[in-house]
Amino acid sequence: MEKISYLKILKQNWRTVFIITTGAVALSLVLSLIQPFLYSSKVRLLVIPWGGGMDAYSALKSAEKIGENIAQIAYTTSFFDKVIKSRTDIEYIWSEDEIKRRKQWQKMIKTEVIYGTGMVDITVYHKDKEQATTIASAIADVLMREGKEYFGMPGLEIKMVSTPLASRYPVKPNLVLNVLMGLILGLFAGIAFTVITYHPAMQPPSAYKTFPHANHAPHEIPEKKKIVSMHNHLK
Numbered sequence: 001m002e003k004i005s006y007l008k009i010l011k012q013n014w015r016t017v018f019i020i021t022t023g024a025v026a027l028s029l030v031l032s033l034i035q036p037f038l039y040s041s042k043v044r045l046l047v048i049p050w051g052g053g054m055d056a057y058s059a060l061k062s063a064e065k066i067g068e069n070i071a072q073i074a075y076t077t078s079f080f081d082k083v084i085k086s087r088t089d090i091e092y093i094w095s096e097d098e099i100k101r102r103k104q105w106q107k108m109i110k111t112e113v114i115y116g117t118g119m120v121d122i123t124v125y126h127k128d129k130e131q132a133t134t135i136a137s138a139i140a141d142v143l144m145r146e147g148k149e150y151f152g153m154p155g156l157e158i159k160m161v162s163t164p165l166a167s168r169y170p171v172k173p174n175l176v177l178n179v180l181m182g183l184i185l186g187l188f189a190g191i192a193f194t195v196i197t198y199h200p201a202m203q204p205p206s207a208y209k210t211f212p213h214a215n216h217a218p219h220e221i222p223e224k225k226k227i228v229s230m231h232n233h234l235k
Helices: 006-012 014-033 056-073 077-086 098-108 129-150 175-196 220-234
Strands: 039-048 109-114 119-126 157-166
Touching (some): 056 129, 098 109, 119 129
């Protein structure tokens, strides 16, 4: 049985791979462009746990644990309500449906605990960079003012160590990343489709089938000459 050369198959069907890859890149670009462009604004908070008798290691672990809780509290509806009510300059864009409103808030913010430091990053995404900064500032204000109430620790202190900083350009959707992913997935899909659907019978005839070789059936040539010779003789 003849061994299949996948490289040869791809060379013969490179147009199919190219078309599928180009289509995937175009689709990823279109899907990216129809989404709203969002700016980001990030604020960094430092958690200082209460407890004068703590050693440095215990204080750090306690701060990390509190930071993890803050990262989850930020997504709750009670915290959302506090943030929205704390500032009058926050644009009201929220749905009347409770489920949709929660999804809006969860998509708008991102929390991240920086382990080993006791700090928490909170990033807000919005189509208006000023609104992103306003909401990030409101989140930090609520946590610094009322964060201790969530933990029942009167001595807990939350400080803002980096003020909200908005991105210069939209960060969502990430066009470069999306196009690159479309290129990679399209290339793999094109290769897989070409290899899976390959069948020798579907390939164009090769040169040796189109043009008979001079060595084929050598005895037929004299036969043909003989017939022509007899025809001439009868004439």
